[in-house]
Amino acid sequence: MFQYVVRRLVYGLITLLALSIITFTLLQNTGGDPLDRIKSNPRITQQAVQEMAVFYGLDQPITKQYLTWAGNFVQFWNYPTAWGRSFQGPQQVQALVINRLGGTARLMFTALGLAVLIGIPLGIYQAIKQYSFFDQATTTFSFVTFSTPIFVLGLGLQIILALKLEQWTGVKFFYTSGMNSTSYADFSLGEKIGDTLQHLALPAASIALISIAGYSRYQRASMLEVLHSDYLRTAKAKGLSQRTVIVKHALRNALIPVITLISLDIAGVLGGAVITESIFAWPGMGRLYIQAIGQNDWPIVMAVVMLIGVMVVVMNLFADLAYGWLDPRVRYD
Amino acid sequence: MSEPLLQVSNLRTFFTTEEGIVRAVDGLSFTIHKGEKFGVVGESGSGKSVTALSIMRLIEAPAGEIVTGEIHFKGQDLLRLGDEEMRKIRGAQIAMIFQDPMTALNPVYTIGNQLVETIMLHQEVRKSQAVDIGIQALDDVHIPNPKVRMDDYPHQLSGGMRQRVMIAMGLSCNPDLLIADEPTTALDVTTQAQILHLMLELTEERDTAVMLITHDLGVVAGFCDNIQVMYAGRLAERGTTDFIFDNTFHPYTAGLLGSMTRLDEVREERLYSIRGAPPSLINPSNGCRFTPRCDFAQDICGSKTPLPREFGDGHWAACHFAPDLDLSRVKRAERVG
Numbered sequence: 001m002f003q004y005v006v007r008r009l010v011y012g013l014i015t016l017l018a019l020s021i022i023t024f025t026l027l028q029n030t031g032g033d034p035l036d037r038i039k040s041n042p043r044i045t046q047q048a049v050q051e052m053a054v055f056y057g058l059d060q061p062i063t064k065q066y067l068t069w070a071g072n073f074v075q076f077w078n079y080p081t082a083w084g085r086s087f088q089g090p091q092q093v094q095a096l097v098i099n100r101l102g103g104t105a106r107l108m109f110t111a112l113g114l115a116v117l118i119g120i121p122l123g124i125y126q127a128i129k130q131y132s133f134f135d136q137a138t139t140t141f142s143f144v145t146f147s148t149p150i151f152v153l154g155l156g157l158q159i160i161l162a163l164k165l166e167q168w169t170g171v172k173f174f175y176t177s178g179m180n181s182t183s184y185a186d187f188s189l190g191e192k193i194g195d196t197l198q199h200l201a202l203p204a205a206s207i208a209l210i211s212i213a214g215y216s217r218y219q220r221a222s223m224l225e226v227l228h229s230d231y232l233r234t235a236k237a238k239g240l241s242q243r244t245v246i247v248k249h250a251l252r253n254a255l256i257p258v259i260t261l262i263s264l265d266i267a268g269v270l271g272g273a274v275i276t277e278s279i280f281a282w283p284g285m286g287r288l289y290i291q292a293i294g295q296n297d298w299p300i301v302m303a304v305v306m307l308i309g310v311m312v313v314v315m316n317l318f319a320d321l322a323y324g325w326l327d328p329r330v331r332y333d
Numbered sequence: 334m335s336e337p338l339l340q341v342s343n344l345r346t347f348f349t350t351e352e353g354i355v356r357a358v359d360g361l362s363f364t365i366h367k368g369e370k371f372g373v374v375g376e377s378g379s380g381k382s383v384t385a386l387s388i389m390r391l392i393e394a395p396a397g398e399i400v401t402g403e404i405h406f407k408g409q410d411l412l413r414l415g416d417e418e419m420r421k422i423r424g425a426q427i428a429m430i431f432q433d434p435m436t437a438l439n440p441v442y443t444i445g446n447q448l449v450e451t452i453m454l455h456q457e458v459r460k461s462q463a464v465d466i467g468i469q470a471l472d473d474v475h476i477p478n479p480k481v482r483m484d485d486y487p488h489q490l491s492g493g494m495r496q497r498v499m500i501a502m503g504l505s506c507n508p509d510l511l512i513a514d515e516p517t518t519a520l521d522v523t524t525q526a527q528i529l530h531l532m533l534e535l536t537e538e539r540d541t542a543v544m545l546i547t548h549d550l551g552v553v554a555g556f557c558d559n560i561q562v563m564y565a566g567r568l569a570e571r572g573t574t575d576f577i578f579d580n581t582f583h584p585y586t587a588g589l590l591g592s593m594t595r596l597d598e599v600r601e602e603r604l605y606s607i608r609g610a611p612p613s614l615i616n617p618s619n620g621c622r623f624t625p626r627c628d629f630a631q632d633i634c635g636s637k638t639p640l641p642r643e644f645g646d647g648h649w650a651a652c653h654f655a656p657d658l659d660l661s662r663v664k665r666a667e668r669v670g
Contacts, residue, residue: 131395230436236391237431238451238502239424248450252441328486329440 004332005317012313019309020073020302024066027298034058034087034296056087069302084299086292093299096288097307101270103179104284107277108269110204115211116262122212123219124254127227128246138216146213154206154279161202175199177281203280207273211265218261223254256326263319267312270304337405338509338542339365339388344402346380346387349395353615357383357397359566362641365510368540370533372553372574374589375563378611381546384563385512388544389429390419407509425455428503432515434495438487444471444498445483448505455506470501474531493524497531504535511536514546529556550589554578559647562586565612565622568641572648582644582655584627587663605663621653629658 033039035058039049053059057068069084076082080095126135145153162174175181175198184195226232227250235249272286285304292300324330346358358380365371373381386392387399390411404411406427411419423429431437439447448467452458458466464483471479474497487495496516503511513532517525533556536543545556553560554574561571562585570583581587591605609626612618621627624634633653641651650656 231439234437237429239420249439329488
């Protein structure tokens with residue numbers, strides 16, 4: 001078991017190394033130059049551009065650039081300079097990314113938490129009550145939300161739950177942009193919590209609604225498969241109550257495949273949600289790295305990609321370990 | 334014959350599908366006596382398993398439904414029991430083991446866990462006593478090292494071992510009736526013989542009645558006192574094993590017997606086979622359902638349903654021409670052993 005974990009971590013490091021080389025190479029070959037924007041400014045001299053290139057190390061051969069970046073990147077404890085500078089201003093990439101990490105984590109983990117806590121039980125209940133009115137109604141609802149583009153869903157929530165609801169009731173329930181109000185610092189603790197939730201609710205709900213639809217469908221299918229299995233028939237034939245049959249014999253088996261799905265979704269959390277962040281003016285990772293890609297600001301892109309890579313490696317390992325914990329047939333040797 | 338244990342009368346179990354209503358069991362009556370070894374034989378789709386699941390009341394609603402009938406078990410009609418009362422019968426008084434031991438045990442719990450669960454459900458014992466009973470049950474089915482095996486997961490056992498565990502589980506609460514639904518079909522031949530022998534030994538010891546469902550006449554021959562041959566959801570023929578093997582009145586039974594291979598026989602010609610395939614049970618035609626495949630069919634067979642008639646000594650056959658057909662050219666096999 002310990003050996004297995006060590007081996008997997010070594011593979012993970014190799015994967016990350018490969019990921020960094022491939023991403024770096026791709027970014028170097030996307031066309032354009034990180035200093036394009038500066039070069040196009042007629043008031044900046046050729047001389048100044050040259051100095052900037054030297055400053056950022058862009059005059060060095062590509063391999064050298066990569067090695068310098070990689071050497072610094074792994075020394076992540078050298079905050080905030082370890083991950084290099086953004087080409088767009090004075091910011092250090094590490095500070096920028098970590099700053100966005102908080103916002104992204106708040107939004108994405110809330111959404112994911114809601115999706116798991118609602119989607120999984122929903123799917124299980126749908127399966128138990130297969131073809132009932134409840135099943136049909138919630139399944140239809142799932143299909144509708146799942147096939148609604150997130151920007152429609154986000155805008156819809158803004159219009160109905162923020163704009164219209166405030167017009168009808170005169171009370172402001174939800175905010176449509178940002179993580180907190182501007183006067184947040186002056187609030188009492190209670191007000192701070194309220195303000196945070198009012199900002200968080202709609203963007204988190206937009207993402208969660210779609211995930212709930214996905215998870216419940218997946219969980220429903222997995223649960224149905226188990227419900228029709230031979231060992232469940234055995235459990236019933238023993239005279240066990242419906243409750244024991246479901247809770248003891250069905251649930252654990254039905255959760256096994258869903259664990260992988262959730263683990264990989266957790267891995268994707270750090271990527272943020274570009275569209276939702278844009279609609280709700282949420283300062284998250286998604287917007288950060290989409291902007292960075294557009295501006296050839298590769299130190300930011302590399303940092304975000306590597307963070308996601310680390311999460312994927314870790315969560316994959318976690319999923320495999322969780323699998324073994326739930327299913328005795330899985331062995332690590 | 335001793336007192337009746339299970340009396341099924343006029344059982345009809347139908348399934349609603351998109352194509353129509355499947356009349357899986359269509360008017361079946363039979364009796365199993367205390368300690369009797371009762372074989373139910375027929376092709377796939379003849380209604381054997383559905384009959385068993387109907388007795389256990391494990392027909393999956395809403396698609397499946399017991400439409401009419403009575404199932405009297407020790408004097409009470411199982412079809413009139415509440416869910417709670419029925420649960421007390423399942424596993425305790427009527428136990429069931431299934432065809433595929435590879436999938437019949439829950440993969441995520443140990444053998445011991447699943448065994449003890451059953452025992453504690455139906456017997457007023459403490460956990461430690463239940464564990465002892467469980468170990469004894471595994472020992473009874475000749476599982477070596479039963480104490481150690483209690484902690485094994487199903488995937489750590491072979492198919493034959495798993496079926497032994499199923500038998501141990503089924504018999505752990507001393508049921509009056511054990512329903513074995515093709516218990517040896519998924520096993521290789523040597524294991525089959527061992528499992529059958531084991532079942533016979535244990536149920537003889539305890540005077541447990543067995544309803545053995547199979548499509549293999551060879552299996553029932555050595556095991557059962559009486560055989561019921563089913564075709565398309567109905568009774569074809571029923572009688573003592575000896576009588577069925579020696580004196581069948583029904584062309585279908587004769588066909589089944591004729592298509593058996595025998596070791597002690599040098600065969601010059603091809604093995605007999607019943608032509609055609611079992612009929613669809615959605616809107617079945619009037620008359621005898623075996624008509625299209627029967628070598629002896631006449632006009633009346635396609636229009637009038639032959640009701641089961643008794644020919645004495647518990648021998649029943651559902652054929653218009655019983656007992657007058659000369660089935661010798663079809664039937665070749667004689668009972669071995």
